[in-house]
Amino acid sequence: MKTSRSRRAARLVAAASVVALAATAFGQSNTADEIAKYRAALQDGNPAELWEARGEGMWKEPRGPAKVSLEKCDLGMGPGVVKGAYTQLPRYFADADRVMDLETRLVWCMVKIQGYTEADAKKNPFGAGNDRKADMEALVAYVTSESRGIKMNVPQSHPKEREAYALGEKMFFFRGGTHDFACSTCHGEDGKRIRLQDLPNLTTKAGAQKAYTTWPAYRVSQGELRSFQWRLNDCFRQQRFPELVFGSDASIDLTTFLAVNANGAAFDAPAIKR
Amino acid sequence: MNLQRRKALRTGGGMTLLTLVAAAGWLRAEDAQAAEWNKAAFETNSMDATMKALGGGTPAQSKDIAFFQTPDIAENGAVVPIGITSNIPKTESIAILVEKNPNMLAAVFDVPAGTDPSLSTRIKMGQSSNVYALVKADGKYFVASKEIKVTLGGCGG
Amino acid sequence: MPDPSRIRANVVGDSTEVKVLMNHEMETGQRKDAQGKVIPAWFIQDVTATWNGKTVLAAQWGPAVAKNPFLSFKFKGGAKGDKVVITWVDNRGEKRTDEATIA
Numbered sequence: 333m334k335t336s337r338s339r340r341a342a343r344l345v346a347a348a349s350v351v352a353l354a355a356t357a358f359g360q361s362n363t364a365d366e367i368a369k370y371r372a373a374l375q376d377g378n379p380a381e382l383w384e385a386r387g388e389g390m391w392k393e394p395r396g397p398a399k400v401s402l403e404k405c406d407l408g409m410g411p412g413v414v415k416g417a418y419t420q421l422p423r424y425f426a427d428a429d430r431v432m433d434l435e436t437r438l439v440w441c442m443v444k445i446q447g448y449t450e451a452d453a454k455k456n457p458f459g460a461g462n463d464r465k466a467d468m469e470a471l472v473a474y475v476t477s478e479s480r481g482i483k484m485n486v487p488q489s490h491p492k493e494r495e496a497y498a499l500g501e502k503m504f505f506f507r508g509g510t511h512d513f514a515c516s517t518c519h520g521e522d523g524k525r526i527r528l529q530d531l532p533n534l535t536t537k538a539g540a541q542k543a544y545t546t547w548p549a550y551r552v553s554q555g556e557l558r559s560f561q562w563r564l565n566d567c568f569r570q571q572r573f574p575e576l577v578f579g580s581d582a583s584i585d586l587t588t589f590l591a592v593n594a595n596g597a598a599f600d601a602p603a604i605k606r
Numbered sequence: 607m608n609l610q611r612r613k614a615l616r617t618g619g620g621m622t623l624l625t626l627v628a629a630a631g632w633l634r635a636e637d638a639q640a641a642e643w644n645k646a647a648f649e650t651n652s653m654d655a656t657m658k659a660l661g662g663g664t665p666a667q668s669k670d671i672a673f674f675q676t677p678d679i680a681e682n683g684a685v686v687p688i689g690i691t692s693n694i695p696k697t698e699s700i701a702i703l704v705e706k707n708p709n710m711l712a713a714v715f716d717v718p719a720g721t722d723p724s725l726s727t728r729i730k731m732g733q734s735s736n737v738y739a740l741v742k743a744d745g746k747y748f749v750a751s752k753e754i755k756v757t758l759g760g761c762g763g
Numbered sequence: 764m765p766d767p768s769r770i771r772a773n774v775v776g777d778s779t780e781v782k783v784l785m786n787h788e789m790e791t792g793q794r795k796d797a798q799g800k801v802i803p804a805w806f807i808q809d810v811t812a813t814w815n816g817k818t819v820l821a822a823q824w825g826p827a828v829a830k831n832p833f834l835s836f837k838f839k840g841g842a843k844g845d846k847v848v849i850t851w852v853d854n855r856g857e858k859r860t861d862e863a864t865i866a
Contacts, residue, residue, distance in 0.1 A: 363679065370677035373687040376726075379831035381769050382786045462788040528681065529760040552685040553758075555830045606681035606759055643808040643854075648825040685829045704827060708793060712827035715836075721819050722778070725836040728829035730791070 367528060371606075380473055380550040380602035383557040387474025390467060396446030405441035407434070407475065418479035419599050422588045424490035431496045433587045435561050436579045438471050457578045458565070459556050472548050472559040479599045484545065486591045493588065500589025503582065504534070513571040515586075529606075534590060541597035544590050549603040557602060560587055648711050664747060670694045671739050671750035675726055683756035688737065689726035696744035697723035706735035731756050765853075770863035772847040779841030779865055781812065781819075783834045783849050786859075791826040807832065809852040814838060815845055841865050 391402045391414070407417035408425065422433040428440055435457070442453040459466035488494050507514040518524060519534040533539040548559045558566075564583055568576040576583050674689040690700050700723060701714040712729045723741075731737070734755040741748045766786035773780050785807065792804025804826055812820040819838040841847075843865055850860040 366677055366679040367681055370679060370681050370687070373675045373677055373689075374685065376675070376687075377782055377784055377833035377835065379784055379833070381784055382766065382831060385769060386766065461790075462786070527759050528679075528757055550831075553682045555684065643823055648823075689835075707827050708791075709825060709827065711825055713825065714823045716821040718818055718820070720817075720839045722837040722839075725820075725834070727832065727834050730789075730827045730829050 363528065364530075374552070374604050378550055378602065378604040380477075380548070380557050380604060383470045383473035383550075384477045384602065385474075386465075387470035387472070387477075390470055391474055396442060396448045398445065398447035400446050402438075402441055402445065402471075405438070405445060407437055414475055414478040416479055416482045418476045419482045419484050420486060422493075422496065422584050422591060423487050424492050430581075431490075431492050431584055431588060433561070433579075433584045434472060434475060435468060435559065436584060438468065438475075439579060454578055458558070458562050461555070466556075469548070469557050469559055469562075473557050473602050476548055476599075476601055480601065482599055484541070484591065484595045484597050484599055486588070486595055488592060496585045496588040497592055499582075500585040500587070503586050504589055509571050509573040511572050513573075515567065515571075517571075534593065537593065537596075540590060540593035544594035545597050545600045546603040546605070548601055549605045552604070552606050644714075647714075649709055650711065651709050665740060665749040666747070668694060668741070668748035668750055671741055671748060673737075673739065673750070673752045674724075676737075676752060677754070678752075679755045679757060680731065681757060681759050683731040683733065683758075685728050686731050686737075686754060686756070687726065687728050689724075690739040691724035692739075692741045692743065692748075694723075694741055694743040694748055697741055698744075699742040700725065701738075701740040701742075702727075702729060703738040703740060704729065704731055704735050705738070706733050707731065765857055765859040768849055768851070768859060768861045770847060770849055770861055772841070772863045772865040774841060774843060774865060775837065778837045778839050779814065779845075779847070780837045781835065781847055781849075781863075783812075783832075785832045785834070785849075785851055787830070787832060787851070787853065789826055789828055789830045789832060793826075805853065805855060807851045807853045809850075810834070811850045812836070813848045813850075814841055819847075 394401050404411045406412075406425075407414065408420050408423050409417050418434060421437065422431050424431050425437065425440075432440065439450060439453040442448045443450050456464065456466050457468045459469050488497060504515045505520070507517070514520070516535065518526070518531050519539075522533050522536070524531040524533070532543040534543055544560075547563055548557055550556070551558045561578055561583055564586055565576045565578065568574070670693040672691045672693070674691055676688050677686075680686040688702055690702070692700055697717055699714060699716050702712040703710045704712055707730070713727065715725055717723050717725075729737075731754060734753070736751045736753050738749055738751045768786065769784040771782045787807050788805050789807065790802055790805040792801065794802045796802055806826040807824050807828065810820070810822040810824065811818060820836050822834075824832070845865045846862050847865060848860060848862045850858065852858045
């Protein structure tokens with residue numbers, strides 16, 4: 333942290349921890365090993381598969397006022413092409429004349445093909461328990477699972493795509509809110525950490541690749557499959573920024589910046605994280 | 607289930623590990639479908655009494671019970687992977703107890719003949735605690751324990 | 764009707780390895796909602812696994828089993844094409860049975 337104000341802010345943010353880890357002679361490296369073991373043990377059996385299954389069913393099921401499935405939805409690679417589609421999002425769509433990420437494109441298809449109102453399609457994007465499941469998160473799980481193993485290849489050929497990247501980059505470094513945070517405050521340098529979490533440096537190729545290709549993820553602490561829209565929304569919350577509205581241009585621009593930076597790496601999600 | 611067990615179930619609270627174990631209703635595989643969920647066993651919460659009972663010669667510490675794929679530190683207590691292998695011959699059941707949880711007993715697995723006495727699942731831990739692997743083998747009880755630290759990471763999200 | 768479990772059953776040597784992911788809230792009954800009211804306990808109590816009708820695992824669970832429970836175990840026997848059936852019953856009396864073919 334550079335300034336004392338952000339140091340104070342970081343301490344405020346790192347609020348009551350459940351248990352303090354006793355400092356040992358081994359210090360951080362031993363803890364880091366154990367955390368790595370925890371993460372490895374989680375890999376065997378990812379509840380995200382439950383969302384993937386539900387999402388696949390939802391994609392194929394006739395739904396909405398028009399009682400049609402999403403199987404003709406064009407995610408950028410042609411109507412109904414799901415395989416690999418996430419690795420090329422966000423991208424410019426001529427029919428909407430704007431850059432869209434996966435969620436905004438799904439909303440578009442739900443409105444245009446299935447007859448939902450935009451408000452209904454955007455309702456409840458983040459689930460809260462089995463009694464309040466989010467359709468959107470299931471659809472995201474399914475669509476992204478069809479990109480697993482495929483290299484990120486987010487386009488920057490259209491001027492609006494390049495504009496989205498430039499705005500996203502500006503947002504990444506923009507300090508604001510009550511704590512004077514920017515994304516870069518936590519994610520702009522090597523070797524940063526909040527409690528036990530090593531923070532990825534998203535300004536490096538490797539850092540951006542590792543971070544972006546592992547979302548969406550089943551977040552153990554949430555008990556939910558969380559999308560990238562959720563990830564950004566929650567970062568804004570933690571920075572004490574105003575709410576990042578679901579599907580907003582701002583969210584798409586920031587996503588574009590981070591996704592393009594991850595180009596070249598194989599997509600490896602839905603993952604499972606703490 | 608015999609009358610003694612039924613009585614133990616009805617008396618409820620303040621159970622020692624021995625009575626917990628007896629009341630846990632170790633099922634025979636054939637009984638599995640019909641057996642009632644053992645409410646009392648899942649509502650015990652005193653580990654002091656349990657340790658006293660252990661001292662009194664109930665479950666024997668065993669080096670033949672191993673934890674596998676079980677980390678020392680859980681990044682989040684909501685999901686803690688626990689793998690237990692019993693190398694004790696004639697293992698009938700494996701149970702998982704968490705000392706500092708509101709109720710100690712997390713799960714009981716009946717292992718019929720032909721099934722490996724080795725399984726893994728995930729539990730919730732409210733805080734850092736000892737986790738006990740309690741094995742019933744050939745009518746006798748054995749236990750091994752492991753300390754797992756629970757943390758809350760990141761910005762708490 | 765509860766959501767389906769995801770079951771994988773694979774031949775490993777002379778045994779079958781089974782991995783299950785169940786869709787369940789596993790609410791402990793310890794949490795409170797925003798209004799301060801206790802969220803009632805809601806969790807799987809009984810799990811049964813059978814192979815060709817023979818019980819290969821039986822379990823009783825409390826709410827301390829993690830949400831969206833994962834279970835992995837192995838039994839001797841089992842051939843490609845055989846069926847493994849997993850049933851769970853929760854404290855609300857809801858039940859879910861799913862079948863998988865050993866691969």
